[in-house]
Structures are given as structure tokens and as C-alpha cells.
Amino acid sequence: MSPEFxxxxxxxxxxxxxxxxxLGNFFNHLSILKLKKNNIYxxxxxxxxxxxxxxxxxxRSYIIDENGNERTINFFTELNYVGDYQSLISKTPTMYVFQCLENTTLIQIPYTALEEGYNQNPxxxxxxxxxxxxxxxxxNNRIKTFLTQTAEQRYLSFIRKNPGLxxxxxxxxLSSYLGIERQSLTRIRKKLASF
Amino acid sequence: MSPEFxxxxxxxxxxxxxxxxxLGNFFNHLSILKLKKNNIYxxxxxxxxxxxxxxxxxxRSYIIDENGNERTINFFTELNYVGDYQSLISKTPTMYVFQCLENTTLIQIPYTALEEGYNQNPxxxxxxxxxxxxxxxxxNNRIKTFLTQTAEQRYLSFIRKNPGLxxxxxxxxLSSYLGIERQSLTRIRKKLASF
DNA sequence: TTGATTTTGGCACATTTGTGTCATGCATTT
DNA sequence: AAATGCATGACACAAATGTGCCAAAATCAA
Structure with a gap:
């Protein structure tokens, strides 16, 4: 775990x-899961x-669109929750694939423990x-980038906001997360490099 | 209010x-606000x-981008909360403008009442x-439309999901909500009408 | 009603982005 | 080392979208 926690x-x-x-038994229900790079969570x-x-x-989570292309929806990093929360609470199948981009260790919180925790602990x-x-x-901020920024601006915003990632x-x-094709991102990077 | 409520x-x-x-005083803090079309909330x-x-x-809420264009971020309809929740709880200035597209009646919930309600009522x-x-x-679904759909598909999705709106x-x-220019939406509509 | 304002449709042209393809470099495996 | 599989950079061309402009239609206010 990170130095802080x-x-x-x-x-x-x-x-x-x-x-x-x-309640003591909230923690008793937790378990550890270790996954390797490219494993599907x-x-x-x-x-x-x-x-x-x-x-x-x-x-990362991704979805396969109607043309068969993978579209990255989200990245998930250390000290963050990961999963399709909506599917978890509604007990409906998720449409996303969650894939490890690095060896990953995570804590598993059963839905029952979560629900019990919510009800018993304000x-x-x-x-x-x-x-x-x-x-x-x-x-909301991410939606704003789609509405107000060009692909190039979204790329620059991303590396500015996520220097470590x-x-x-x-x-x-990254290109599919930004909503563009890989070739377009390459072109953008080439243009930026020329300055 | 709608027939249901x-x-x-x-x-x-x-x-x-x-x-x-x-608590009884939660409701005592509420007030009614009536605004006319085009008024700024x-x-x-x-x-x-x-x-x-x-x-x-x-x-609707909108933002003015660096080119001076208004970009519609969201629409708000009957029986929904409206406002910049993040600004409300963090007591920081909002970057959005909230404008009435129709005469609008709303209930005002002071932040203090909300906070008190949260703390006292699980x-x-x-x-x-x-x-x-x-x-x-x-x-999340809206983000998915930006990542997997063309402008034409987003338009069709919108009218399918929001027939009344x-x-x-x-x-x-609508065009600025979909992330395209008005002329592009006109073009898309013209193309669709030809079928 | 008239006049003013806003909304919409349309068009030509510029710019951006997508598509298909290929070659190179890098890492991994055998 | 050799072979394999990815990731990346590059390019030409196609398609989508943006930009600037104008006119018609609709809406609103006096």
C-alpha cells in the first residue's frame, strides 16, 4: 500500500x-486478491x-463498440475503488471488461458487507x-472536456492532470480514453513535438 | 407539481x-422561487x-468557452434537483450559468438545512x-456516448431517451449539449430526413 | 398589426479526425 | 540468436465536423 496508508x-x-x-465483522468479510498484468478482473x-x-x-475498464473496437472508459489506480458499482447494487450484468494493466493487488468488499455496513453505520x-x-x-469535469475542448486540448489536459499516470x-x-483514434493521437503528438 | 407528487x-x-x-424544521427552511423564461437562476x-x-x-446550465461560445452542459427538468452541487458544498464559485428555458418554479433548500438534515437523519x-x-x-452513460458514438448517433440516442424533452x-x-456545432446538427437532421 | 429579434436551413470552404496500410523498434519467448 | 507479438510512427486518402456567411422562417415585443 502507499506510504500514506x-x-x-x-x-x-x-x-x-x-x-x-x-462492526468488527465488516473487516472480517474482506479478502485480498492478487492479479497479474493483462488478467481480467x-x-x-x-x-x-x-x-x-x-x-x-x-x-482499466473498456467496452467493445459496434465496430469491434475497444474503447477505454476509465482507469483505476491505487487507493481507489474499482468495479461497476451500478451493476453491483442492481445485480445486473456489467457491460464493461476490467483488465489489469499492471500486476494489481486489491481488497475485495462483498456487496453484502457493504450493504450491512451502510445500514448499520451512518x-x-x-x-x-x-x-x-x-x-x-x-x-462532470470529464464531460466538460468533451464539450469544450479539442482532442489536442483533452490530451494536454490529461497529461497535466495525470502526470504520474x-x-x-x-x-x-490513452487515445480511446480521450475519444479519438490512435493515429490521431500520434498526429497530435507529432504536431506538438514540432514546437 | 406533476400529477404524481x-x-x-x-x-x-x-x-x-x-x-x-x-425534523420539522427541515421543511420550515424551504422556500419557493418562481422564475420566468430566460431568467438566470x-x-x-x-x-x-x-x-x-x-x-x-x-x-439549462452552460459555460462560455475560450472562443466565447456557450456550451450547454446539462438540462434540468421537473422533479429534479438543480444547481452546482460541488460549488454548494465546497462554498466555491461556480463556473456555470443556470438559465431558465421556460417559466420555472422551484423549491429552495438552504445548504445549512441540507447539512443539518444529513447529520440528523440517516x-x-x-x-x-x-x-x-x-x-x-x-x-457515466453520457461519457460512454462520447467515446463510442458519432454525433449522429448521439442525436438519435438523445431523442430516443428524451422524447418529451x-x-x-x-x-x-441541443447541439451544444451533444458537443457539436449547430450547423452540423442541421446537416445531420437534413441527412436523416432524406430517408 | 408592424418591426425587431431569434431560430433555423443552407452552402462553400477549411480543418480536424477517421480509415487502411505499412515499416520500424522494442520487448518477450523459445 | 531467432522468432514472435505488440506498440508506435508515418502516410495518403476519405469522411466528419467546424467556420463564416446569408436568407428564410418563426417568435416575440411594441
Whole structure:
């Protein structure tokens, strides 16, 4: 785990969630999962039972469009939750594939433990609300980039906002995350390099 | 208010939030605001103090990009919350303008009442979490349309998913919501009409 | 109603982005 | 070392979208 958080409990503590506020059996339900690069964490058309929390590593979610092309929807990094939350809570199959881009270690939180935690611990409920709101704000910003920026601007914004992530991702994956073809990103990079 | 909900209390009841579960003074803090078409509900660079809940009418939020063009970020319809939630909770100025596209009536919920409600009513906290998650799911879907669909497909998706809204919005606003220029949308519509 | 304003449709041309293809370089495996 | 599979850069051409402009139609205000 990162230097800042030695355990998941430490991470939760940073949100003012005290371990003593949680039922002991919440943590008893957690498990560790280790995956290797290119392993699939969750496949399309399956119903997830757990929410993941990445301790270290890197993952992406993608969808295959009608032309058979992979489109990267999101990247997931250390100290973030990963999974199709909507599918988890609605118990419906996900349409995304979650793939490891690096060897990844994650904590598995069963949906039952999550639900129980929400119902028995208002503090955890608040944690869930604030996380969802934070994520929502990020998604709103991403939508804004599609509405107000060119592909070149989106590329520059990405490397500015994600300086550490940028070097860990292939151009193929980054281009599909930005909503353009790989060749277009190559062209943009070439143009930028000429200045 | 719509036929289904005669009061805001009725609306909350549909989420299993019982009025008796809420402190009486939560409702005492609410107020009604009536705006006319083209009125500005919230201006850029201002800090909002209230969250709005639209009883009837229609609003949009937009941003002015670096070229001076208005870009519609979102539409807000009856029985939905409206406002820059992130600015509200962080007490920072919003970058959006909220404009009425029709005469609009809304309920104003002061941030203090919301905060107090969250802290004192776990049921309201849960309501907030579920709303944020639902909105998050919708935004994820919108991002997916930018990554996997052409402008023409996004247009067709919009009118299919929002049959009632589509006729209330000008092509100018719709095109900027879809992330294209008005002339391009005109061209797309012309092409579609020829079949 | 009239007049002003806004919305819409249309067009020519510029720019951006997509498509298909190929060659090179790099890493991994055998 | 040799062979294999990816990732990347490059290019020509096609398609989509943006830009600037104008006129007709619709809407709104006096």
C-alpha cells in the first residue's frame, strides 16, 4: 500500500471513519486478491458480487463498440475503488471488461458487507455519499472536456492532470480514453513535438 | 407539481423517506422561487447557498468557452434537483450559468438545512447517496456516448431517451449539449430526413 | 398589426479526425 | 540468436465536423 496508508483501515480513518465505529465483522468479510498484468478482473455480461479497492497496480475498464473496437472508459489506480458499482447494487450484468494493466493487488468488499455496513453505520453511509459526489464531480469535469475542448486540448489536459499516470498507459489505451483514434493521437503528438 | 407528487414531501416519500422521520424544521427552511423564461437562476463566479428542486419548468446550465461560445452542459427538468452541487458544498464559485428555458418554479433548500438534515437523519443521508449514485450512473452513460458514438448517433440516442424533452429545446442548445456545432446538427437532421 | 429579434436551413470552404496500410523498434519467448 | 507479438510512427486518402456567411422562417415585443 502507499506510504500514506498501511491498511484499508488507515485509509478509512482518513475520512474520519473510526474502526471502532464499524462492526468488527465488516473487516472480517474482506479478502485480498492478487492479479497479474493483462488478467481480467471482471468480464462483460457477468454480475459482480464484490467492490474492489486497489492497494497497488493499475486497471482499466473498456467496452467493445459496434465496430469491434475497444474503447477505454476509465482507469483505476491505487487507493481507489474499482468495479461497476451500478451493476453491483442492481445485480445486473456489467457491460464493461476490467483488465489489469499492471500486476494489481486489491481488497475485495462483498456487496453484502457493504450493504450491512451502510445500514448499520451512518458514518459509512456518509462516506459512500461523499465518495459518490466526488466521483460525480470528476465525471462532470470529464464531460466538460468533451464539450469544450479539442482532442489536442483533452490530451494536454490529461497529461497535466495525470502526470504520474500518463507514463504508465499505452497510447492505444490513452487515445480511446480521450475519444479519438490512435493515429490521431500520434498526429497530435507529432504536431506538438514540432514546437 | 406533476400529477404524481403534490408536494416535496410526497416526492421524498417515494424514496421511503417518511416526513415523520425528518425534523420539522427541515421543511420550515424551504422556500419557493418562481422564475420566468430566460431568467438566470445562478450566475458564474457566484457561490450558491441553496440547492434547487424543480417543481415545473426547464433549465439549462452552460459555460462560455475560450472562443466565447456557450456550451450547454446539462438540462434540468421537473422533479429534479438543480444547481452546482460541488460549488454548494465546497462554498466555491461556480463556473456555470443556470438559465431558465421556460417559466420555472422551484423549491429552495438552504445548504445549512441540507447539512443539518444529513447529520440528523440517516435516511436523508441515504437518499443523498442514492441520488448521487444514480446521477453518477447517468453521467457515466453520457461519457460512454462520447467515446463510442458519432454525433449522429448521439442525436438519435438523445431523442430516443428524451422524447418529451426534445421538443422543448432549441437546436442551438441541443447541439451544444451533444458537443457539436449547430450547423452540423442541421446537416445531420437534413441527412436523416432524406430517408 | 408592424418591426425587431431569434431560430433555423443552407452552402462553400477549411480543418480536424477517421480509415487502411505499412515499416520500424522494442520487448518477450523459445 | 531467432522468432514472435505488440506498440508506435508515418502516410495518403476519405469522411466528419467546424467556420463564416446569408436568407428564410418563426417568435416575440411594441
Amino acid at each position: 498501511r491498511t484499508y483501515q488507515d485509509y478509512l480513518s482518513s475520512f474520519d471513519i473510526k474502526v471502532s465505529d464499524l 471482471l468480464s462483460e455480461n457477468t454480475i459482480p458480487n464484490e467492490l474492489g479497492f486497489i492497494v497497488n497496480g493499475l486497471m 458514518v459509512l453511509e456518509k462516506h459512500g455519499r461523499i465518495l459518490a459526489e466526488k466521483k460525480l464531480s470528476m465525471q 500518463f507514463n504508465r498507459i499505452s497510447l492505444t489505451h | 403534490r408536494t416535496y414531501q410526497d416526492y421524498l416519500s417515494s424514496f421511503d423517506i417518511k416526513v415523520s422521520d425528518l 445562478l450566475s458564474e463566479n457566484t457561490i450558491p447557498n441553496e440547492l434547487g428542486f424543480i417543481v415545473n419548468g426547464l433549465m 435516511v436523508l443521508e441515504k437518499h443523498g447517496r442514492i441520488l448521487a449514485e444514480k446521477k453518477l450512473s447517468m453521467q 426534445f421538443n422543448r429545446i432549441s437546436l442551438t442548445h
